[in-house]
Amino acid sequence: MIFKAFQKKAPSVSEVAEFDVELRGVSKSFRGETVVREVDLQIAPGEFFSILGPSGCGKTTTLRLIAGFEHASAGEVVIQGNSMSRVPAHQRPVNTVFQSYALFSHLNVAENVAFGLKLQNLKRQEIKERVEEALTLVKMIDFAKRLPQQLSGGQQQRVALARALVNRPAVLLLDEPLGALDLKLRKEMQLELSNIHQDLGMTFIMVTHDQEEALSLSNRIAVMQGGRIEQIGSPAEIYECPRTPFVADFIGDTNLFLGRSREHGNTIQVSTDEGLDLVIQPRYQLPSPMPEDVVVSIRPEKIKMSLQPQANQPNCFEGRLRNVMYKGTHAYYRVELLQGKMITVMYPKASNNLPSPTTPVYVLWHPADCLLVWEPLPTGKATPTEEEH
Amino acid sequence: MPKKARKTKSKEPKLSKPPKLKERGQGNFFEALILLLPSGLWLFLLLVLPTLVIFQLSLVPDIKPGMVVDPSGIENYLRAFEGTFLWVILRSIFFALGTTFSCLILGFPIAYWIGYMLPRGWRNLCLLAFILPLWTSSLLRSYAWISILRPTGLLNSVLVYFDLPPIQILNSPIAVLIGMTYSYLPFMVLILYTAIEKLDSRVLEAAADLGAKPSVIFEKITIPQTSPGILAGCLLVFIGSLGDFVDPELLGGASSMTMARLIYNQFLGTTQNWGFGSALSMLLIIAVSIAIALLLKYGDRSATEA
Amino acid sequence: MGFDFPKGRLRQRRHFLLGAGAALASLGLSTGLSSCGWTLANVRPPVTGSDPNQLFIYTWSGYIDEELLAAFERETGIRAIVDVFDANETMLAKLQAGAGGAYSVIYPSDYMVQKMVELDLLLELDKSLILGLEQLFPRFQDPVYDRGNRFSVPAAWGTTGLIYNSQALKQPVEDWQYLWDNQQALSKKITLINDVREVMGATLRKLGFSYNSTDPQQINQAYQHLVRLKPSIAAFTSDAWAPQMLAGDLLVSMCYSSDANQVIAENPALRYVVPNSGSSAYVDTIVIPKSAPNPQGAYAWINFLLQPQIATQVVKNLKFATPNQVAFEQLAPDIKQDQTLFPTPATLEKLEGITPVADEISAIFDDYWTRLTSA
Incomplete structure (x- = not known):
């Protein structure tokens, strides 16, 4: 269903501004400790943008810098073309859904949602209508007279969402919005968030540590670590083409090999620390000269397993099956290579007659399925995104 | 509106009672009775009984030591509401309200600063420093104020140094208010602190996020969120200052007769009238009891326990 | 019922x-x-046995100092512990409020002796245990408040009057009327004694009546005058005026002559005057309550103080007038002629002793006093 009232309002500024939110070289330090380092971001109107990273990576601070709860030590936050350097939180055209919901415990659900509207000196009737609309949108209209502490976590989450949405902000900020919900509810809310985003066409910026959530909801994702943005790209880019060892490791399951690279015609050969020789067919333009120390990532689902040695095939290694983790739709096999490296292989289902721990098994993958990543250049800047696969 | 919501809160599913509950309940009753006996006896002997004695005395007009206690009527109470004495009661209430108000006005920023602005590690130290005066005798604190406020005291010396006219504060109601505010401010700060410390900064940020200016946040969020603490602090200061004796006695001089002083005079002063004193005491007990009942009903329990 | x-x-x-x-x-x-x-409030006898080497004294502030206590302990081996009061009524109230068994020696004033005798609180003194009563001035041998000193031994006497700062005031204070005449200038720089009979009595005398008037109309008139003075009064206090007077915070205080002497010794600019229209004289006595622990010690205390050399010492150190004629004769001439301590016969003429009044009149005094202090 479409709620006209929530359609993104079109202030004159946003029409001229190419981006809804722009961060230009933003850094933030707390008592000498740098939490956010020279972050550059451009978020287009209507995007569902996620900032993904482990805890302590600076993602929440980045969001708070956009909301105005923190002020950048260096750099500039621009919203809809206007610098926010001197604009306090309460004057910024953004609204936030907090991780802890931060509902006003002394006000009931309707009053919570009406809080922002009342501050805009709107007419009673309009406030009433918009509150009802917002509560209907998040399916909380029946709970309008309840106090927040009488609601479940999921219900509180919906109220928090309605309270932010009702103000029709240019940008909605979501700080781990589903972090406190149980798995089933989280899935449900993910779907609803996605629907609401599509219905309203508003810019969403969500902070999360849940890669699955980020991958399934976002148009684009920024992966952060140690205060830096490691990579920005679509979910597919991030998953398929991680540009740094961290991203490769953090997003999805993978097998990583550290080694030294050597160009060999169209392919690249990598001798790993364990003594394996890998052949790689890169899928994107590599820098020249090629960095010597590289990391090779192979996703478990790209690896094939066989009981027969595959002669003359590159990237085929002998090992022994160590254990099996059954996951329902698929299973993980842990294979220890002769060289001592433990490899994870994913197969759609578990085989009924597993090889014994003493039987040799062979793992094998295509050179094009190898991802070559390397540590970012020591300029401190995140690698810029490239539009290719 | 919230009240209605509270009523609808939760209908607990009725559990079927286990059959042995009754017997066990009785055992618990006797057990509880025995456990409560010492404190009950204590309360009866040291609170209920003396209060009853005071009540009985209050019904005897013009009784002095050595006379037979023969309750005859409520003249003492009627007398308490006559001109001069009504003024004493009103004055006491005025002092108590004034003290409560100024403690709140001064105490809130202090408590807010300690409980919200200050880094966590510094809070206890700062709070300790602030309530340090409580470790000294209240008499000593009043004497300190005398030496500050007296005509040739510190305050006037400073005024004279800056060529300002000296002011006469000692032995006036203002001196009493200053002294009582000073005496009860630590209590107010302590209680407000526990309320303010519990303030969720995210909630305040949420209000800012929704467009509230700092002043609006304070009015619409900070105050309502800390209101149980504010109420508890105010009632506690009110109760304390309503019965305060030392500050009005030492700082108020002849100008500030309060109920506590009047009661003292009826029992230990140069004019003695234990009946009238008892009636005044009963009025004070009733006033304080009402305040305590309000405190228990609406106050922030956790704040007062701290 | x-x-x-x-x-x-x-x-x-x-x-x-x-x-x-x-x-x-x-x-x-x-x-x-x-x-x-x-x-x-029946006064209860002591519950526990008493220590013969301890003596508990309840007295006016300024009547006893460490030196005196040390001398007493040297002579008798009894250690005396002192508690002080600032009004007879306070003392009586405390006694009645349960401290009856706490004191062996008490220093009530004349009219209070009479009251305490009526309340049956005092032990009739065994004269055979007291040495030196015959040394007292004849007028202290058979006082009106306690004929033949059956229950009390006079310890000190003095007058009630005004102490004032002669440097700060342009003209000398001569009468109670001065307070009313200069009420504005003296605002909050006056204290009166915290005692209903003294304050009411002084005002009665100012109006030309007796200190001990029992005429309700006269008492009412005095009350009305005091109500007018009230806004200028800093406090009703019998002793707290002293430091404030020395500091210059007060200009005129109604006080007892013995207290005045001690303060004047510290600041000679202060003067004490017995007002022209008349005032009261008091005798502070030593009594032994019936409930006294260690009465032997109490007799020892009385005998100790009756010794002329101790009495003269006390006059010199503590600056109050002794009723002991032998001791008076031994005093240095300058002390003997100190009119603050020992007023002239002409002044003595103008003094009245406070006498107890009937309960109804006492109730009138008390009511006015309560109203005055409460307003």
Whole structure:
């Protein structure tokens, strides 16, 4: 269903501004400790943008810098073309859904949602209508007279969402919005968030540590670590083409090999620390000269397993099956290579007659399925995104 | 509106009672009775009984030591509401309200600063420093104020140094208010602190996020969120200052007769009238009891326990 | 009628409440039961045995110093512990409120002796145990408040008057009227004694009546005058004026001559005057309450003070007038001629002793006093 009232309002500024939110070289330090380092971001109107990273990576601070709860030590936050350097939180055209919901415990659900509207000196009737609309949108209209502490976590989450949405902000900020919900509810809310985003066409910026959530909801994702943005790209880019060892490791399951690279015609050969020789067919333009120390990532689902040695095939290694983790739709096999490296292989289902721990098994993958990543250049800047696969 | 919501809160599913509950309940009753006996006896002997004695005395007009206690009527109470004495009661209430108000006005920023602005590690130290005066005798604190406020005291010396006219504060109601505010401010700060410390900064940020200016946040969020603490602090200061004796006695001089002083005079002063004193005491007990009942009903329990 | 408990049940109750005795005693209540109620605040005899080497003294501030206590302990081996009061009524109230057994020696003033005798609080003195009573001035041998000194021994005497700062005031203070005449200039720089009879009496004298007037109309007139003065009065206090007077915070204080002498010794710019229209003279006495622990010690204290050399020492150190003629004769001439200490016969003529008044009149005084201080 479409709620006209929530359609993104079109202030004159946003029409001229190419981006809804722009961060230009933003850094933030707390008592000498740098939490956010020279972050550059451009978020287009209507995007569902996620900032993904482990805890302590600076993602929440980045969001708070956009909301105005923190002020950048260096750099500039621009919203809809206007610098926010001197604009306090309460004057910024953004609204936030907090991780802890931060509902006003002394006000009931309707009053919570009406809080922002009342501050805009709107007419009673309009406030009433918009509150009802917002509560209907998040399916909380029946709970309008309840106090927040009488609601479940999921219900509180919906109220928090309605309270932010009702103000029709240019940008909605979501700080781990589903972090406190149980798995089933989280899935449900993910779907609803996605629907609401599509219905309203508003810019969403969500902070999360849940890669699955980020991958399934976002148009684009920024992966952060140690205060830096490691990579920005679509979910597919991030998953398929991680540009740094961290991203490769953090997003999805993978097998990583550290080694030294050597160009060999169209392919690249990598001798790993364990003594394996890998052949790689890169899928994107590599820098020249090629960095010597590289990391090779192979996703478990790209690896094939066989009981027969595959002669003359590159990237085929002998090992022994160590254990099996059954996951329902698929299973993980842990294979220890002769060289001592433990490899994870994913197969759609578990085989009924597993090889014994003493039987040799062979793992094998295509050179094009190898991802070559390397540590970012020591300029401190995140690698810029490239539009290719 | 919230009240209605509270009523609808939760209908607990009725559990079927286990059959042995009754017997066990009785055992618990006797057990509880025995456990409560010492404190009950204590309360009866040291609170209920003396209060009853005071009540009985209050019904005897013009009784002095050595006379037979023969309750005859409520003249003492009627007398308490006559001109001069009504003024004493009103004055006491005025002092108590004034003290409560100024403690709140001064105490809130202090408590807010300690409980919200200050880094966590510094809070206890700062709070300790602030309530340090409580470790000294209240008499000593009043004497300190005398030496500050007296005509040739510190305050006037400073005024004279800056060529300002000296002011006469000692032995006036203002001196009493200053002294009582000073005496009860630590209590107010302590209680407000526990309320303010519990303030969720995210909630305040949420209000800012929704467009509230700092002043609006304070009015619409900070105050309502800390209101149980504010109420508890105010009632506690009110109760304390309503019965305060030392500050009005030492700082108020002849100008500030309060109920506590009047009661003292009826029992230990140069004019003695234990009946009238008892009636005044009963009025004070009733006033304080009402305040305590309000405190228990609406106050922030956790704040007062701290 | 009071609560009419059937006696049997009451006795049971008393038995049950035996443990509550302490709580009741602290309230000054004992169960001196009659058929229609109980008697308020009977003074109770000491509960525990007393230590013969300890003596508890309850006196006015300024009557005893460390030197005197040390001398007493040297002579008798008894260690004296001193507690002070600032008004006779306070002393009586404390006694009645349960401290009856706490003191062996008390220093009530003349009219209070009479009252305490009426309340049957005082031990009749065994004259055979007291040495030197014949040394007293004849007028202290047979005082009106206690004929033949049956219950009390005069310890000090003095006058009530005004002390003022002669440097700060342009003209010398001569009469009570001065306070009313200069009420604005003296605002909050006046203190009066915290004593109903002294303050009312002084005002009565100012109006030309007796200090001991029992005429309700005269008393009312005095009250009205005091109400007018009230806004200028800083405090009603018998002793707290002294430091403030020395600091210059007060200009005129109504006070007792013995206190005045001590303060004048520190600041000669202060003057003491017995007002022209007349004032009161007081005799502070030593009594032994019936409930006294260690009465032997109390007699020792009395005998110790009656020694002329001790009495002269006390006059010199503590600056109050002694009723001991032998001691007076031994004083240095300059002290003998100090009119603050020993007023001239002409001044003595203008003085009245405060006498107890009937309960109804006392109630009138008390009511006015309560209203005056409460306004």
